[in-house]
Amino acid sequence: MKIFLGGKLVDEADAKVSVFDHGLLYGDGVFEGIRAYHGKVFLLEAHVKRLYESAKAIALEIPMSQQEMADAVRETCRANDLSEGYIRLVVTRGVGTLGLNPYLCKKPEIFIIAAKIQLYPQELYETGMKVVTVGTVRNHPEAINPRIKSLNYLNNVMAKIEAINSGVLECIMLNGQGQVAEASGDNIFVVKDGVLRTPPVWCGALDGLTRRAVMEIAEDAGYTVKEDVLQRYDLFTADEMFLTGTAAEVIAVTEVDRRTIGEGTPGKVTLDLQARFKEYVKENGVPIIDA
Ligand code: PXG
Secondary structure, eight states, rough: EEEEEEEEEEGGGGOOOTBBBHHHHHEEEEEEEEEETTTTTTTTHHHHHHHHHHHTTTTTTOSSHHHHHHHHHHHHHEEEEEEEEEEEEEEEOOBOSSSOOOOOSSSOEEEEEEOOOOOOOOOHHHHEEEEOSSSSSSOOOTOOOTTSSSSOOHHHHHHHHHHHTTTSSSSEEOOOOEEEESSSSSEEEEETTEEEEEOOOOGTTOOOOHHHHHHHHHHTOOOEEEEEOOOOHHHHTOSSSEEEETTTEEEEEEEETEOOTTTSOOOOOHHHHHHHHHHHHSEEEEEEOOO
């Protein structure tokens, strides 16, 4: 595998970063997870834009333009013959001293991995998944704002640990007010009386690009979509529930904290949106190879 690192493509075995990199020492950096479908990078510009906004929020200046970054992503896909897969784009604060001061880090480290991902077993896409609410509260917006896709994912990792310890693969995270925020790596939607509802980002969610795409797809298909504060009660009493994320795509949730959602199988709105999403990804990508 070829990795984009330090401005060029290198062999996987040579793709190494320093133990003094603040990305490693402090989780000081930002990232994106992007999908490629049918030879196109899905929502490439939007992912790159979000990366730069995350970087801006942590006062990290990325020493290349958004266009150069997008081109580097496509170049990495070409170098690995990738037409279908998952791309991890990472910018760290770079090498610094054994001290927090980020201003002593002179050069951000940029790397891109173009590979594959299978987040959940295929079977779960047919049966739907079970989730639990966890005790780990989503980051306070004035701590690490959940809209920042930072390298510091401990909050989500600890939530994931709780989920797995409870025998399920994903969880519901609440914010400090007890409102539904998101899953550990996905956004949440419910369907109630034909209306789609998802928490606004200020409730503690990443401004997920799959979330945005699904909102647009649903509106175009004639559904009403609302950003609403959701409580656990709204999940328990939903007709349908599903999660969205680059890695997860659109996946039904059929049980929350041992309450069956709807009929206990993926609902018809969820199935409809899954099918529409599959079509949407064909149309909304940047070709990896120039036409
Ligand atoms: N919330 C969080 C906290 C995320 O990390 C999403 C929502 C969905 O956003 P997008 O833009 O992808 O629709 C994410 C992104 C994993 C994993 O292994 C998941 C993400 C990123 C990296 C790894 O589960 N999801």
